[in-house]
Amino acid sequence: MPENPATSDDAVLEVRDLAKSYPVRQGLVLKRTTGHVQAVDGVSLALRRGRTLGLVGESGSGKSTLARVLVGIEKPTRGQVLVDGEDVSTMSRGARRELRRNVQMVFQDPYTSLNPRMSVGEIVAEPYRIHPDAVPRTGRRKAVAELLALVGLDPDHVHRYPHQFSGGQRQRIGIARALAVKPRVLVCDEPVSALDVSVQGQVINLLEDLQDELGLSYLFIAHDLAVVQHIADEVAVMYLGRVVEEGDRPAVYKCAHHPYTRALLSAVPVPDPAARSAGTELLLEGDPPSPADPPSGCRFHTRCWLARRLAAEQGLAGDGPDDVPERCRTEDPVLVPLGRGDGARGAAVPHAAACHFAHRAAAFDGRPAAVVPEDAGPDVGPDIEPDIEPDAGLDAGLDADFDPEATLDPATGRAVLRPTRPDHVTETVPDPAVLESRER
Amino acid sequence: MRGMTGMEIDISGAFDPAGPDDDAQGQVPTERTAGATLLEVDDLAVEFRSDDGAVRAVDGLSYRVEAGRTLALVGESGCGKSVSSLAVMGLLPPTARVVRGSARYRGTDLLALSPAKHRAHAGTHVAMVFQDALAALNPVHTVGYQLTEALRARSGLSRREARRRAIELLDLVKVPNAAGRVDEYPHQFSGGMRQRVMIASALALDPDVLIADEPTTALDVTVQAQVLRLLAEIQAERQMGLVLITHDLGVVAGVADDVTVMYAGRAVEHAPVRDLYAAPAHPYTRALLRSVPRLDAGADGDRLPVVPGRPPVPGRVPSGCPFHPRCDMARDVCRTDVPPLADAAPERSSACFFAAELLGGARA
Known part of the structure; x- marks a missing residue:
């Protein structure tokens, strides 16, 4: 329970099989529910004490919805939210509020998340109206001054208004407000993406200092994988409401096993013109499909470069969104x-991926594919791996589980993370009708 | 003609068929030879009216756009990178005015034209793509209608012709099922597709120069990669000059040929892209490069290098070198004197008194 900081890997915040859907209504007067948008669909995650869990995904992946459920802005349609192991939904209102106090949020846009008509002091002290017990009334003025100093602002500026501050300073105000009720968890929803590059680092470093100082746990939501790499201990990747890969940071970054994670990593611009290599990215086609109508089977199959590649190996045409292995189309x-490998290094989170062909994704290095049994999915046990020819590139992927530093494929000396683009991945134009329906 | 400065102006006459009085609808040859200068901005200065008097947003900016090449204007918010482009396009808000400088498109100083002629001329030959595609598109008109608005206004295309052309444009930017989507409205498009529509609309008049203002900032990283690739393809095909306005040094490294780094309304460094990343000649560039979070740095929980302070607000720019309060190399002279943008090495210039030191240190 709370008084046990020694075991750093017990979960301070946990969600189990969490789902949140929104009804889609049509009609101006008599609104009929015509469907549901599954914004979050069966997510289980655990945030460990004093750690940072990075949550990554594109727009529409459900990461912000998840954040809103976690801080209680939205109610889940299914599943549980546990704070310190206690299910929030089964508690009395008062107990729930007390627990909620422990989970506060830092919002993305410091320009819209601060009331322009309140002074900084009023903004930072506002949470005390909901949680009056957090700090006794007489101590609040001092508490606000301390909070401002804590986040690197001048406590004398307590009477100023948000417009008198820069973006980075406003984000500090937002952090001070979140810390006002002494939470143990901060849910940070894209806290630096609206800031200038030279200021981003300041806010990230501030968050890291605060974590050390106050023993906070962070759920850090971002689309920028480079930023997440700096701050996260563990990483979860979301696609269309699901977690598709999770694990310790080195495992996910250096040996991604889901084709979507690989593509995300590949799409991050590298600030080095010398690394500019025409078309080595795993370019994904189109936009993420609508969560109102997710694809059948694996939700990523309509954009998956690996599925098309596998289809080509199996003699399917491999150039349309439906030309993917049947398993990808039908089996979730x-x-x-x-x-x-997992656990051997004491990984806090077992590295896991939701892909039928996860090991193929990890092993992919841009060379013509070796012949691998079709069902060499993630459930392949360790016992059969030695049977596979090392040259297949498969070992490179698996060994990297043991050795997070292994970014090079020993067989080719090529970087595993930046594979050569197979032509059929990018030069295909998907069926327009499919793309079109996705956009709606 | 507005104030000229000492900077040498090199307009090759072969590409200057359009005199200053050229009709906006005149057919300027679209022939573009790689490397030919298309647009040359010289000593541009823009001021905003404010309660505290005139605020200088851009101060003495010069750059050159060449056919088939990409120039990146890099800087943080408030550095003047967007305002300078609005000035070139004749789209400054009423509170702003150009106080100095020229913007020569194939020899014609756009800034010397009447506002109407300026917009017409710039709109035909220099096109702009904005960051927020949803705000830039009109929600009550179909995509096809907006795509060809310029065409219908300028070349009197019939409705049917315009629709056919709109489909061609959507095809060009690889919007799937162009014929089916031309009659849809902006809200029916995703963010990435809207930005494609914006690009298509900018290409409608086959411009020589495309100014893209943070074209991918609002997009997901996977979609950003698609749009950047599209821009590069179209540029290579048409030998357009491309000006990419961005704060993202990762994006710049991937697409730019030349880079101008701006700070507090001025260019502080200009260099070919590889040189700039290999050895920045201005402390601000160096600080920016260091503060970009990198995937390949193996930064396992390292602290991010940080530039102290924040970019100055226009109107409250420090004396001397505007970067000196944040600079780890600042000396006395930096607090009092404004360093001019001067040659630092072949093909590159820096507005730092100690550029040679910076470059020398990098080589050592």
Whole structure:
């Protein structure tokens, strides 16, 4: 329970099989519910004490909805939210409020998340109206001054208004407000993406200092994988309401096993013109499909470069969004641990991916594919791996589970994370009708 | 003609068929030879009216756009990178005015034209793509209608012709099922597709120069990669000059040929892209490069290098070198004197008194 900071890996905040859907209504007067948008669909995550969990995904992946459920702005349609192991939904209102106090939020846009008509002092002290017990009334003025100093602002500016501050300073105000009721968890929803590059680092470093100082746990939501790499201990990647890959940061970044994670990593611009290599990215086609109408089977199959590649190997045409292995189209992959290696290094979170062909994704290095049994999915046990020819590139992927530094494929000396683009991945134009329906 | 400065102006006459009085609808040859100068901005200065008097947003900016090449204007918010482009396009808000400088498009100083002629001329030959595609598109008109608005206004295209052309343009920017989507409205498009529509609309008049203002900032990283690739393809095909306005040094590294770094309304460094990343000649550039979070740095929980302070607000720019309060190399002279943009090495210039030191240190 709360008084046990020694065990740093017990979950301070946990969600189990969490789902949040929004009804889609049509009609101006008599609104009929015509469907549901599954914004979050069966997510289980655990945030450990004093750690940072990075949550990554594109717009529409459900990461912000998840954040809103976690801080109680939205009610889940299914599943549980546990704070310190206690299910929030089964508690009395008062107890729930007390627990909620422990989970506060830092919002993305410091320009719209601060009331322009309130002074900084009023903004930072506002949470005390909801949680009057957090700090006794007489101590609040001092508490606000301390909070401002804590986040690197001048306590004398307490009477100023948000417009008198820069973006970075406003984000500090937002952080001070979140810290006012002494929470133990901060849910940070894209806290630096609206800031200038030279200021982003300041806010990230501030968050890291505060974590050390106050023993905070962070759920850090961002689309920028480079930023997440700096701050996160563990990473979860979301696509269309699901977690498709999770694990310790080194495992996910250096040996991604889901084709979507690989593509995300590949799309991050590298600030080095010398690394400019025409078309080595795993370019995804189109936009993420609508969560109102997710694709069948694996939700990523309509944009998956690996599925098309596998289809080509199996003699399918491999150039349309439906030319993918049947399994990808029909069978919804579950998040499963990736066999050997996990735990051996004391990983806090077992590296897991939701892909039928996760090991193929990890092993992919741009060369013509070796022949691998079709069902060499994540459930392949360690016992059969030695049977596969090392040259297949498969070992490179699996060994990297053991050795997070292994970014090079030993066989080719090529970087595993920046594979050569197979032509059929990018030069295909998907069926327009499919793309079109996705956009709606 | 507005104030000229000492900077040498090199307009090759071969590409100057359009005199200053050229009709906006005149057919300027679209022939573009790689490397030919298309647009040359010289000593541009823009001021905003404010309660505290005139605020200088851009102060002495010069750059050159060449056919088939990409120039990146890099800087943080408030550095003047967007305002300078609005000035070139004749789209400054009423509170702003150009106080100095020229913007020569194939020899014609756009800034010397009447406002109407300026907009017409710039609108035909220099096109702009804005960051927020949803705000830039009109929600009550179909995409096809907006795509060809300029065409219908300028070349009197019939409705049917215009629709056919709109489909061609959507095809060009790889919007799937162009014929089906031309009659849809902006809200029916995703963010990435809207930005494609914006690009298509900018290409409608086959401009020589495309100014893209943070074209991918609002997009997801996977969609950003698609749009950047599209821009590069179209540029290579048409030998357009491309000006990419961005704060993202990752994006710049991937697409730019030349880079101008701006700070507090001025260019502080100009260099070919590889040189700039290999050895920045201005402390601000160096600080920016250091503060970009990198995937390849293996930064396992390292602290991010940080530039102290924040970019100055226009109107409250520090004396001397505007960067000196944040600079780890600042000396006395930096607090009093404004360093001019001067040659620092072949093909590159820096507005730092100690550029040579910076470059020398990098080589050592």
